Each structure stands twice: as C-alpha cells, then as structure tokens.
Amino acid sequence: MTTTPTTEALAVASRPAQRRRPVPRALAPDVLSHLQLHLQMELQASYDYFRLAVWFAERDLKGFAAFARQEALNEHHHACLVADHLVDRSQPVELATLQPNTSTWDSMEAVTRFMFDNEVAVTASAQQIYSMAERAGDYITSVFLDGVIQQQTDSEAQAAYVMSRVRLAGDDPAALLLIDQELSRGEDDRPRLAKDGNS
Numbered sequence: 001m002t003t004t005p006t007t008e009a010l011a012v013a014s015r016p017a018q019r020r021r022p023v024p025r026a027l028a029p030d031v032l033s034h035l036q037l038h039l040q041m042e043l044q045a046s047y048d049y050f051r052l053a054v055w056f057a058e059r060d061l062k063g064f065a066a067f068a069r070q071e072a073l074n075e076h077h078h079a080c081l082v083a084d085h086l087v088d089r090s091q092p093v094e095l096a097t098l099q100p101n102t103s104t105w106d107s108m109e110a111v112t113r114f115m116f117d118n119e120v121a122v123t124a125s126a127q128q129i130y131s132m133a134e135r136a137g138d139y140i141t142s143v144f145l146d147g148v149i150q151q152q153t154d155s156e157a158q159a160a161y162v163m164s165r166v167r168l169a170g171d172d173p174a175a176l177l178l179i180d181q182e183l184s185r186g187e188d189d190r191p192r193l194a195k196d197g198n199s
C-alpha cells in the first residue's frame with residue numbers, strides 16, 4: 001500500500017540539508033569539501049576491498065577473501081561515521097558515482113601492495129583534514145578525526161603486515177596457504193610485545 005506524503009512532510013523533505021538542524025559552528029569550506037572527498041574515498045575503498053574479496057575467492061584463498069570482505073565492511077562503516085558527522089553538523093552529504101575498479105593483479109604481492117597503498121592514501125586524507133580543522137579551530141572535527149586516524153593507522157599496519165607475510169611466503173604455495181589459514185581465523189595475529197594485562 002502506498003501512502004501520500006503530507007504537505008508538511010514534503011516541505012521538510014525539500015528543505016536544504018543545512019537548514020534541517022541549527023548550525024552552532026559552521027565548518028570551514030576546505031574542511032567541509034575535504035570531508036566530502038574523504039567520505040567518497042571510504043566508499044571507494046569499501047568497493048575496492050569487495051573487488052579484492054572476489055579476486056581472492058576466485059582463487060580459493062578463503063582466508064584472504066574473508067579478510068578483504070571484512071575490510072570492505074569496515075570501510076563502509078567509516079563512510080557512515082563521516083556521513084553521521086556531516087549530518088550532526090547540519091552539512092550536506094553529497095555522494096558521487098564510484099569509480100569502476102579496473103585494476104588487474106598478476107601476483108599476490110601486487111594485490112597486497114594495492115591494499116596497502118589504498119590504506120596509506122586514506123590515512124593521508126584524514127591527516128590532511130585534521131590539519132585543516134586545527135587551522136580553522138574546528139575542534140569538533142579534530143576530535144572526530146582522532147578516532148578515524150587511530151582506526152586508519154591500525155588498518156594501515158594490518159595491511160602492511162599482510163603484505164610483509166606474503167613477501168615472506170614468496171613463491172611457496174604452502175606458505176601462502178598457511179597465511180590464508182591464519183586469516184581464516186579472523187584474528188589479529190600481528191606480533192605484540194605489549195600484551196594486555198602484562199604491564
């Protein structure tokens with residue numbers, strides 16, 4: 001059954017986004033435009049990770065596929081966080097079309113290098129906006145980006161670790177399958193010298 005929107009509902013829907021809530025502290029134009037770009041980067045990263053998950057699945061590397069799929073979900077969540085921040089600040093959320101990923105990878109090292117480079121680019125974007133926000137005195141965005149950069153730095157380290165392990169495996173399929181099994185368990189098994197509870 002369809003319902004006809006009321007005149008009041010239509011009026012609310014057609015209001016400019018920035019009028020929906022009061023704006024106590026406006027965002028500087030450069031901070032806003034780069035947050036919009038960053039949101040787009042997170043969505044693109046999610047799409048790219050999904051493409052990687054398919055690439056791994058096609059090669060029966062189920063641990064790598066699970067890892068890439070989870071990262072796709074994580075990147076989507078990051079995009080949601082940026083969108084929430086913009087909505088909370090009464091700013092418009094503008095979405096552009098995602099770019100089709102036409103990259104072809106001919107080795108495990110190339111594919112893990114692609115993952116790592118993507119993470120580095122997203123981290124650089126977040127750090128750039130952080131600097132802009134600091135210059136603009138936009139401490140709300142700075143505090144928001146603290147969490148983003150922390151998560152992003154961890155993703156970057158995780159991608160570097162996977163790439164390093166793949167390099168160690170070299171052309172040895174047995175070693176690669178061992179890494180695949182580790183990733184299948186879904187645990188962060190990076191070496192940690194400081195363990196919880198052992199201060």
Ligand SMILES: [Fe+2]
Pocket residue numbers: 042045074075078122152
């Ligand atoms: Fe992200």
